[in-house]
Amino acid sequence: MVNLTIDAVQVSVPEGSTILEAAQAAGIRIPTLCWLKKLSPIGSCRMCVVHVDGVSRPVTACDTVAGDGLVVTTDSDELREMRRDVLRLLLVRHPLDCPVCDKGGECDLQDLVTEFGVTAKEYGTEPFERQLPRYVSPFIQQWPDRCVLCGRCVQACTEIKGIGCIQIVDNGLHSYIGPKPGAECVSCGECLSVCPVGALTDGVRETKARIWQSERVETTCGYCGVGCQLELNVLDGRILRVTTTDFDKAPNHGTLCVKGRFGWEFVDHPDRLTKPLVRKDGDLVESTWDEALGLVASRLQQIKDEHGPDALGGFTSARCTNEENYLFQKFLRAVIGTNNVDHCARL
Amino acid sequence: MGDLIFSSWGGQVVDSRRGGGVGADDVALPKALASGTPVAGVMGWDGIAVWGDGVQVIDLARAYAEGLVRNSCGQCVPCRVGSKVIFDCLDRVCSGKGRPTDLSTVERLAARLKDQAMCDLGRTCGKAFADFATHFKAEVEAAVAAGSEIPRGTYRLKVTAPCKSACPAHLDIPTYVELIRKGRFLDSLEVIRQDNCLPGTVGRVCVRPCEFNCRRQNVDGPVQIKYLKRFVADYELDRKRPPRLPKPAADKPKVAVVGAGPAGLSCAYYLAQMGYGVTVFEALPEPGGMAAVGIPDYRLPRQLLQHEVGLIEALGVEIRYNTDIGTDVPFEDLLKGEYKAVFVAVGARLGTGLRAPGEDEAREGFMRGADFLRDVALGREVFVGKRIVVVGGGNVAIDCVRTALRLGYEDVKLVYRRTEKEMPADDVEIADAKAEGIEFLFLHNPTRLVLDDNGKVKGVELIKMELGEPDASGRRRPVPVEGSEFVLDTDAVIPAIGQAIDLGFLPEDGPVKADRWNQVEVEGLNWLAGVANGVGVFSAGDCVTGPLTLIGGLAGGKEAAFQIDRFLQEGRTEPLEEWVMNAYVAQLNPYDDAEDVGLPATTEPAHIHHLPVEERIRDFREAEVGFTHEEAIADASRCLRCYRMLLVAVGGDGAGAPGSPTADR
Missing domain, CATH: 1.20.1440.230 (NADH-ubiquinone oxidoreductase 51kDa subunit, iron-sulphur binding domain)
Structure with a gap:
């Protein structure tokens, strides 16, 4: 363990911890923008500057390893002014189009600008040209002018997904997040989920709502047995999008695949079956559950009686829950009396 | 104003x-x-x-x-x-x-x-x-x-950056280290390959001037640049990833390269990428020059070296082995027009003697360091006794003692005329040799060999030395203590006190001249040794500079390749603007060892792993084990990215x- 003092609080943290982690352990908040717990430190935003006694200039808390005996100060007029300057510089380029930005109301930059009382574009403004959103994939829109180049998306794509299909391209103020040749985007939306601003937005549904107008309903993804946790953003009973904002939640820690994040439109699709269909005279016609289940039960019974239980077999879906799958095999073994049961995920 | x-x-x-x-x-x-x-x-x-x-x-x-x-x-x-x-x-x-x-x-x-x-x-x-x-x-x-x-x-x-400026080949170290930090190992290797055709080799045996100019050492120890380079090279090889190298079209004239050592290989690598047809003439049966037969396998496995040379050959470079220019093919033949330019990179393949009485008469138990290492590397029989004394303080001397130990010598001593502090050998090498049980005799110098009647070495007479006034190199000059001679019994003596250049193949009236140190004379930054019959002869590496470093050879070969290109395309030679600026920057010395970097000393360099001594001294297996992913990323994260403009x-x-x-x- 390493022992240090942060804002006069004694902290003891495991060796290799950063100053930021030590501060968090002590319940001290250091403002950050690019830092994300599930990524290794990026160190690009320079918001988390702190003073360390005996060290001649401020260091960034997120990527400076804590050491025994360090005496750290996380807040001072000078540090606050340094952080404020970061925000002022970001606003040189960042458009103040918050009213039309999907992220308005839950934007890290917006929150920090409010917190630090930056009220004007004090370092002048780059001539603002709305760059039309680029479609990274049919599901992900990129708004390059809103990007703060924090690098989270690049890091997440590389570290979490192991793909690395994006990178910082070009230099200086011309830098932007662009494709990296040699790797292909799989539209997982990991980049989208870690973007602190509205530079990457969900392109699935036209209807939008402010965060305070809609509701976030926590649920489990139904696509496979992993059990990823996600939030359905719901407005007036309709899904707007899927988000993952709790990166501490197991098993997926905010990570989803393309299906879980973007494949939910079937829920209110007009072609979706809402009643059972029974084939009558060669045509499928709408029926009732009683009729449909009665028909299935009687036919299964009939086949079993005529040909024996092994004439029947069951095949179940990965979209069923573990419990449903258990019941299904129980049904085939105990009720039908056959061992002919299998599951698509076994293939 | x-x-x-x-x-x-x-x-x-x-x-x-x-x-x-x-x-x-x-x-x-x-x-x-x-x-x-x-x-x-x-x-x-x-x-x-x-x-x-x-x-x-x-x-x-x-x-x-x-x-x-x-x-x-x-x-x-x-x-x-x-x-x-x-x-x-x-x-x-x-x-x-x-x-x-x-x-x-x-x-x-x-x-x-x-x-x-x-x-x-x-x-x-x-x-x-x-x-x-x-x-x-x-x-x-x-x-x-x-x-x-x-x-x-x-x-x-x-x-530039202090590390980049100090590297003879000016590798873009901050960029490739940063890519390692970001987990982009193959991208990192691609950056390295722009300036270095033997990353895995250099990542094992470089003398690493970069690390001695690393600003992180002002805080808590240099970034382990050499081993990081090794890590990404090993990553590609271990994961069987196809190397990302250009596939050039050979549509330009033919160039001959004499010597498949680091300088020759590097020159061929760049020329091939520019589209030249390159033929390399190599006296030995295998590639690498002194990197192959001067560096023992426990430091640099030749399989790895050969793999890396294989990648250069895949660019279209032809290497003719067992072809000694001067013996098998006269040098003049290369100037007849088949090749539009010739690159001489013969290195410094000769060992130098003790200049002490007895060495000319010795028949058994005496061998020069470079010859000893070469014969062992090529699998030739060398004399193996019980006791051996190696003379010298450089990396070659260390290579000789550690090699002798692995051959079966039981009592291995290294004799050096100054103290450990003045030894030019890498500290890491010295520590490894000590760990393996080598005995160091500092402040001693041989004065004569003691032979028996058949010319077999029986011992060596040593004289004690003491340090006097500093000499031109700034090190205190060793002075013999009169009357302190004594005889040390031994079965073999190996001087490893330098290497010499073999320019015997050069015709006397040819375009290439040797200077008074028997080194090839070239035009400053242009590497041009002479022109005959319209064929430009260039030279770089140890045969121009005297025995230096592997990375220096690679750098010379690379620069010569660009000059050969300019010579063949524009009919002139002139240093690239980049090198002129590099030279200016070097004069300003971008590294200041007294600078306060302004960071707390809370990390330490990653440590390379070694095989246990008892295991590694049994044979020539590689003694060091590279970094794990975590170690590499952690060490790369220590880089301060000291670019400066x-x-x-x-x-x-x-x-x-x-x-x-x-x-x-």
């Missing part, structure tokens, strides 16, 4: 505006580039200095800001955006449209860059802008008040458009 002389370089302020009869000589910076172009002023990591006529300091600062805008990597906010805001302010002033607030904005953002930027590019530029804002306040205010345009100067820009104001010689600095990394 025509006769302004000012310097804040290195923290020392010299200012003619304050009187005192200051002259240009008071600015202790080189006043010309290696190409002869006069330099009138510089702006860089250590401040601003102007001494020539007509340098407009505000325009100098504007051009410097433009350089930063172009070279800022875009990652951190103070540099990415701050550089542009600073540039806009200075550009306005230079255009006669300056605002009264522009100087204070520059001053404020310079302070932010200096203390808050992510890497040293922004930080050092911040220092330069801060110097500018401090010392040229009145000039800026006057320019804003006058509102007139400021004439634009001509500049050259160089982005130098802007040089040159006279209007037409090089570079006025006002727009030419740049390169």
